Amino acid sequence: MVRLDRTADLSLSRQLLDSLREAILTGRLQPGTRFPSTRVLSSELGISRNIALSVFKQLTSEGYLHGRVGSGTYVREDLPENFLIASRPTRGPGSITHAPRRVASQARAIVDSMSAYTDSIMNSSRPFHGGLPALDAFPYQLWMRLTAQVWRRLRPRDFAYGDSQGYRPLREAISEYLEANRGVRCTADQIIVVSGSQQGLDLAARVLLNPGDAVWVEDPGYIIARAALLNAGARLVPVPVDAEGLRVEIGLARAPRARMALVTPSHQLPLGMIMTLPRRMALLDWSRRVGAWVIEDDYNSEFRYGGPPLPSLQGVDVTQRVIYMGTFSKTLLPALRIGYLVVPPDLIRLFSVARRALDLHRPLVEQAVLAEFISEGHYARHLRRMRLLYEQRQRALVSAISDELKGIIEIAPAGAGMHLIGWLPPGSNDREAAECALQHDCVMRPLSWFSLECRLRPALVLGYAAFSEREIANGVRRLARALHETI
Amino acid sequence: MVRLDRTADLSLSRQLLDSLREAILTGRLQPGTRFPSTRVLSSELGISRNIALSVFKQLTSEGYLHGRVGSGTYVREDLPENFLIASRPTRGPGSITHAPRRVASQARAIVDSMSAYTDSIMNSSRPFHGGLPALDAFPYQLWMRLTAQVWRRLRPRDFAYGDSQGYRPLREAISEYLEANRGVRCTADQIIVVSGSQQGLDLAARVLLNPGDAVWVEDPGYIIARAALLNAGARLVPVPVDAEGLRVEIGLARAPRARMALVTPSHQLPLGMIMTLPRRMALLDWSRRVGAWVIEDDYNSEFRYGGPPLPSLQGVDVTQRVIYMGTFSKTLLPALRIGYLVVPPDLIRLFSVARRALDLHRPLVEQAVLAEFISEGHYARHLRRMRLLYEQRQRALVSAISDELKGIIEIAPAGAGMHLIGWLPPGSNDREAAECALQHDCVMRPLSWFSLECRLRPALVLGYAAFSEREIANGVRRLARALHETI
Numbered sequence: 008m009v010r011l012d013r014t015a016d017l018s019l020s021r022q023l024l025d026s027l028r029e030a031i032l033t034g035r036l037q038p039g040t041r042f043p044s045t046r047v048l049s050s051e052l053g054i055s056r057n058i059a060l061s062v063f064k065q066l067t068s069e070g071y072l073h074g075r076v077g078s079g080t081y082v083r084e085d086l087p088e089n090f091l092i093a094s095r096p097t098r099g100p101g102s103i104t105h106a107p108r109r110v111a112s113q114a115r116a117i118v119d120s121m122s123a124y125t126d127s128i129m130n131s132s133r134p135f136h137g138g139l140p141a142l143d144a145f146p147y148q149l150w151m152r153l154t155a156q157v158w159r160r161l162r163p164r165d166f167a168y169g170d171s172q173g174y175r176p177l178r179e180a181i182s183e184y185l186e187a188n189r190g191v192r193c194t195a196d197q198i199i200v201v202s203g204s205q206q207g208l209d210l211a212a213r214v215l216l217n218p219g220d221a222v223w224v225e226d227p228g229y230i231i232a233r234a235a236l237l238n239a240g241a242r243l244v245p246v247p248v249d250a251e252g253l254r255v256e257i258g259l260a261r262a263p264r265a266r267m268a269l270v271t272p273s274h275q276l277p278l279g280m281i282m283t284l285p286r287r288m289a290l291l292d293w294s295r296r297v298g299a300w301v302i303e304d305d306y307n308s309e310f311r312y313g314g315p316p317l318p319s320l321q322g323v324d325v326t327q328r329v330i331y332m333g334t335f336s337k338t339l340l341p342a343l344r345i346g347y348l349v350v351p352p353d354l355i356r357l358f359s360v361a362r363r364a365l366d367l368h369r370p371l372v373e374q375a376v377l378a379e380f381i382s383e384g385h386y387a388r389h390l391r392r393m394r395l396l397y398e399q400r401q402r403a404l405v406s407a408i409s410d411e412l413k414g415i416i417e418i419a420p421a422g423a424g425m426h427l428i429g430w431l432p433p434g435s436n437d438r439e440a441a442e443c444a445l446q447h448d449c450v451m452r453p454l455s456w457f458s459l460e461c462r463l464r465p466a467l468v469l470g471y472a473a474f475s476e477r478e479i480a481n482g483v484r485r486l487a488r489a490l491h492e493t494i
Numbered sequence: 495m496v497r498l499d500r501t502a503d504l505s506l507s508r509q510l511l512d513s514l515r516e517a518i519l520t521g522r523l524q525p526g527t528r529f530p531s532t533r534v535l536s537s538e539l540g541i542s543r544n545i546a547l548s549v550f551k552q553l554t555s556e557g558y559l560h561g562r563v564g565s566g567t568y569v570r571e572d573l574p575e576n577f578l579i580a581s582r583p584t585r586g587p588g589s590i591t592h593a594p595r596r597v598a599s600q601a602r603a604i605v606d607s608m609s610a611y612t613d614s615i616m617n618s619s620r621p622f623h624g625g626l627p628a629l630d631a632f633p634y635q636l637w638m639r640l641t642a643q644v645w646r647r648l649r650p651r652d653f654a655y656g657d658s659q660g661y662r663p664l665r666e667a668i669s670e671y672l673e674a675n676r677g678v679r680c681t682a683d684q685i686i687v688v689s690g691s692q693q694g695l696d697l698a699a700r701v702l703l704n705p706g707d708a709v710w711v712e713d714p715g716y717i718i719a720r721a722a723l724l725n726a727g728a729r730l731v732p733v734p735v736d737a738e739g740l741r742v743e744i745g746l747a748r749a750p751r752a753r754m755a756l757v758t759p760s761h762q763l764p765l766g767m768i769m770t771l772p773r774r775m776a777l778l779d780w781s782r783r784v785g786a787w788v789i790e791d792d793y794n795s796e797f798r799y800g801g802p803p804l805p806s807l808q809g810v811d812v813t814q815r816v817i818y819m820g821t822f823s824k825t826l827l828p829a830l831r832i833g834y835l836v837v838p839p840d841l842i843r844l845f846s847v848a849r850r851a852l853d854l855h856r857p858l859v860e861q862a863v864l865a866e867f868i869s870e871g872h873y874a875r876h877l878r879r880m881r882l883l884y885e886q887r888q889r890a891l892v893s894a895i896s897d898e899l900k901g902i903i904e905i906a907p908a909g910a911g912m913h914l915i916g917w918l919p920p921g922s923n924d925r926e927a928a929e930c931a932l933q934h935d936c937v938m939r940p941l942s943w944f945s946l947e948c949r950l951r952p953a954l955v956l957g958y959a960a961f962s963e964r965e966i967a968n969g970v971r972r973l974a975r976a977l978h979e980t981i
Contacts, residue, residue: 070771106785284557298593
């Protein structure tokens with residue numbers, strides 16, 4: 008029943024323990040079976056008596072064995088009757104009732120909402136992934152140096168549980184940056200550091216929504232964000248966009264009493280237009296009248312190539328109805344997983360407690376490094392460099408496409424962002440085009456992936472920020488081969 | 495209307511832009527107002543005409559101004575009527591309807607569930623915080639060296655969006671560790687890396703529970719964990735514990751069809767007993783029969799001072815009903831925020847997609863450092879060192895208390911864990927005692943904080959792992975002063 012392997016990594020006592028436990032669990036040693044004495048067992052197995060003793064002691068403390076004074080050691084008889092049955096899955100189904108493996112109904116909906124393309128694209132860094140910054144132009148050396156400084160500077164007590172709103176110096180650096188660059192009106196107290204916009208939205212949805220609440224979402228819009236709303240039990244109300252951004256009047260017609268609107272006013276995702284001032288004002292006016300919340304996802308405002316970016320919606324909202332959301336995934340590195348919310352003063356307590364219920368707080372070290380990176384001016388410098396670089400890369404994409412894909416992809420330069428929309432001929436199928444491109448090692452989302460209800464001209468969403476001019480040129484050549492096959 | 499400050503940090507064009515925008519938003523510049531020409535404006539303000547031009551252009555692109563060919567620049571008239579009103583909060587309430595600031599009803603419940611003590615204790619590192627490991631004994635130098643190695647080794651493309659289940663080498667290291675040390679049966683595919691047990695539980699609750707589902711929770715038990723269950727809309731069913739752990743028969747009587755049980759079998763939180771084998775088997779048997787899930791929170795199994803820790807519940811569950819949950823917050827540092835779930839094979843896809851909907855994935859670098867730390871054997875070594883250290887510290891606590899608090903606190907050594915229960919005289923008030931201790935710079939939770947319904951003898955939960963013998967001795971002296979005041 009027991010086989011010991013003297014050449015194995017595992018100690019003899021561990022081997023003995025495991026095999027006796029296994030024998031009891033599988034019923035090979037029946038309840039009530041008397042064990043040989045430790046003296047007999049140890050001589051039979053050729054082990055020291057101490058090993059046998061410690062194993063008996065352990066099995067007794069685990070509840071498998073029972074010692075009777077003067078009469079030896081037995082497998083316990085008072086284990087529940089089903090114990091042995093439960094441990095023998097090989098018995099026929101007649102003997103065991105297996106209840107269904109029920110999960111949350113919402114969980115299936117989430118999986119469905121993250122349909123196709125998500126898996127294959129998410130973790131890739133191939134052209135023309137639309138959500139990636141220039142991984143090749145990040146100042147790794149500098150960041151490492153700051154990291155080493157931070158590790159040296161922090162004291163052991165700093166590594167206890169931390170502030171659920173985020174590391175204070177980081178919150179101060181963020182609020183100063185937002186005030187100066189985005190016209191956001193806030194103090195460090197209003198900042199909640201989160202793990203990217205996805206967690207920010209998840210948090211906002213949980214604090215602000217009851218199951219069944221209607222939420223306006225841009226159509227087309229960012230699919231993965233919707234999963235966070237579905238998680239909170241929200242009912243998504245698709246609201247179309249036009250050249251001025253969200254069509255507020257359609258939202259009003261469809262769900263006038265919605266509880267929330269999720270918008271990307273500075274750079275509509277994916278189409279890239281800027282929400283005009285009249286639309287912004289109409290949205291804020293609605294939110295004030297009905298008591299709705301506006302989530303301003305300012306994911307991409309930093310990259311405008313002509314003039315300063317538009318100030319935020321939050322900055323012109325005097326009734327404190329806007330929750331502003333930003334991320335460093337697009338400006339620095341996705342793998343850092345740092346973003347933030349700016350919440351109205353009366354909601355700070357709710358958000359900070361709810362954030363603790365999510366995952367207590369963000370890891371410390373990279374928050375401290377980032378605080379340093381911003382307050383020493385490296386962040387502003389990096390953004391300036393990236394603006395120039397992305398403008399060049401955008402030009403490279405536009406020119407490669409007019410060289411290689413004339414008549415198939417229609418593309419126009421834009422004054423902002425990290426991707427362009429490459430319009431396909433009407434009547435073509437953008438999902439097929441994207442799948443075919445994937446076969447040619449080009450990774451991108453079809454525009455239709457972003458739509459809930461709206462019917463759009465077929466198009467591909469082409470990211471350029473993360474790729475060198477050479478990678479862009481080569482990628483466009485591969486894409487051309489792919490599209491010549493399908494279109 | 496416009497005042498420029500030549501000594502300010504802000505550029506002149508930014509000052510002009512801000513003040514004109516402000517004038518329009520507050521109604522001082524009415525819709526339709528004609529602007530002076532850039533030539534006149536620039537000479538009046540003593541600025542270059544280029545500045546005036548760029549500001550006009552920006553305000554036009556933002557939608558505030560409107561240029562008519564040959565007739566100058568005007569404040570736009572097609573702003574929504576409410577625009578100016580919304581921007582003037584100083585007007586009487588009559589003119590604006592302010593809807594109530596409604597939030598999720600659940601959000602208030604969460605705040606309530608995290609009552610008292612949480613804020614004051616959470617972020618502290620003072621004696622006798624019960625949830626902290628030895629921050630002073632962590633190998634910071636070694637960790638920094640591994641961090642530098644990891645930064646050098648990773649390639650730019652590694653910093654794109656990552657695997658939502660967690661960095662693969664870390665998952666492999668964890669599954670090997672669990673197999674060898676905790677009797678957990680799993681592969682790296684079953685591991686989901688999360689941001690500590692709180693996120694693990696939050697994720698499990700969202701994937702497995704529908705609103706209204708009943709969940710057995712240990713009473714007393716870990717309060718903050720409950721917030722994650724409440725978030726998912728669960729109905730908490732308190733189930734008392736005794737010397738053998740969870741009283742399964744009471745759970746069966748109270749909520750036989752519960753959907754989930756949350757247990758700490760290897761070291762009950764906070765009382766410290768080990769769930770006996772018959773109870774484990776009864777729990778698994780119930781879960782199999784009714785189709786319930788068991789969350790095994792194995793938060794503290796590593797610190798047993800006599801003999802190897804008991805193997806996990808997951809390891810003896812052959813019907814794959816157990817979700818195993820572990821954390822590095824207790825074995826390494828809370829500020830790392832790394833934990834993991836082990837999920838049954840048929841739930842991997844649901845958990846991994848739901849985890850993406852939470853916050854995509856964990857930050858990369860510390861996952862890679864931890865993978866290295868475990869696979870190079872540093873983790874096992876650190877745990878061995880900590881076991882010896884914690885045993886010493888526990889002895890120091892017991893001896894200081896018998897010296898200073900005889901007759902007031904009753905305390906007994908235990909074979910496991912990072913805290914002990916200090917029993918107070920029956921009839922005393924443990925909340926008052928803890929608050930009074932706080933005045934003497936001693937941080938701890940009263941045992942009653944952990945209870946939902948159960949009435950327990952008053953006691954204090956005294957952590958010892960994080961404090962040197964000197965800090966423990968000094969802390970106990972302060973605690974003695976505090977308790978001599980109240981008891």
